[in-house]
Amino acid sequence: MFEKLKEKLGIAKKEEEHSGNVDVRGTSINVTANSRDFEEIAANLKISLLEADIALPVADRISNVLLKKLDDKSIRLKGDRNSVFKEAVRETIREVASVPPLDVIDNASKKSPYVIMFVGMNGTGKTTSIAKLAELFRSKGYYVVIAASDTFRAGAIEQIALHGEKIGVKVIKHQAGGDPAAVSFDAVKHASKVERSVVLIDTAGRMQNNKNLLEEMKKIKRISNPDLILLTLDALSGTDVLSQAKLFDEAVGINGYIVTKIDADAKGGCVISLLSETKKPILYIGTGQTYSDLVQFSLDWYLNRLLN
Ligand SMILES: Nc1nc2c(ncn2[C@@H]2O[C@H](COP(=O)(O)OP(=O)(O)O)[C@@H](O)[C@H]2O)c(=O)[nH]1
Ligand SMILES: [Mg+2]
Incomplete structure (x- = not known):
């Protein structure tokens, strides 16, 4: 994971490359000469970030912050170039991508039923992520109810019902083609009878331009009154995650993200773009199919994966 980005950032290089002309120790260094070097580093970084699927404004922001940091640091550079650079990149990304975290398990312990609605384009991993979270909540002693509100395809209801059976959690389902909001209503009603319960609402994948389907999602929201709306995003879709985030946020309001398929050769850059551009938290990362x-x-x- 992230090997590509690491490689691009030039932070996976061999030791001997660290002692180039930036290998300055102590305080007596030529700042001007180093500044030029840093400009080149920042420019290379920007290209690398773009290649790693980071959106242009974010890549600009990062390379500018990095350049300033390296300049500020130049008088106290110690040790090898690689570790100084790595630390500067780490600080830069922290600065650009910090978002207050959202602990869904903790939040769920404060309200019952705790209702989470999942939205996202087809194939981004809603159903799989719901199954993973159902298992997580179940293992922590919650009573989990899944609402099979993707009634658009019959296969979707079967898919989630099968997960429910395997995990051992309740799945509320209606017939294919039924009203998704009614399913969510029934699920919340069912969960209300049990203490420490969590409702996970699966929904149909929305086509970006399908107004009816977006309206349907608003109705599910109105009827089920979720405590949290999570958007699943496929890391393989690169910078397109930003337009998806915008679309869903405008339609129903998004509280946070689950970024899936990071294991599937994703470049991982979308994580930084999302945080930096939308300032909403990523709650979980999908790293496989189990x-x-x-x-x-x-x-x-993320930074440890990226920089170590
Ligand atoms: N490798 C990998 N595959 C995933 C991950 N999450 C979901 N998938 C796969 O992506 C495909 C679509 O997932 P699904 O949950 O059905 O997407 P949905 O249409 O949004 O409900 C399935 O084949 C999943 O097994 C992940 O984190 N890693
Ligand atoms: Mg699905």
Whole structure:
């Protein structure tokens, strides 16, 4: 994971490359000469970021912040170029991509039923992520109810019902073609009878330009009154995640994201773009197709993957 981005950032290089002309120790260094070097580093970084699927304004922001940081740092450069650069990149990304975290497990312990609605384009991993979270909540002692509100395809109802059986959680379903909002209503009603319960609402994949389907999603929201609306985004869609985030946020209001398929050769850059551009939290990262392939997101986790 992230090997491509690492490689692009030039931080996976061999030791001997670290002692180039920026290998300055102590305080007596030529700042001007280094500044030029830093400009080149920042420009290369920007290209690398773009190649790693980071959106242009974000790549600009990062390379500018990095350049300033390297300049500020130039008088106290110690050690090898690689670690100074790595630390500067780490600080830069922290500055540009920090968003207050949202702990869904903790939030769910404060309200019952705790209702989470999942939205996202077809194939981005809504149903799979719901199954993973259902397993996580179940393992923490919650009573989990899944609403099979993707009634658009019969296969979708079967898919989620099968997950429910495997995990051992309740799935509320109606017939294919039924009213998705009614399914969510029934699920919330069912969960209301049980203490410490969580409702996970699956929805149909929305075509970006399909107004009716967006209206339907608004209706599910109105009827089920979710505590949280999460958007699943496929890391493989690169910078397109930003337009998806915008579309869904305008339609129903998004509280945070689950970024899936980071394992599937994704470049990982969309994570930084999302955080930096939307300032909404990423709650989880999907790292595979089994129930345990879900990592609670933190910027430190990401940076460790990226820079170590
Ligand atoms: N490799 C990988 N595949 C995933 C991940 N999340 C979902 N998938 C796969 O992506 C495909 C679409 O997922 P699905 O949950 O049905 O998407 P939905 O249409 O949004 O409900 C399925 O084949 C999943 O197994 C992930 O984190 N990693
Ligand atoms: Mg689905």
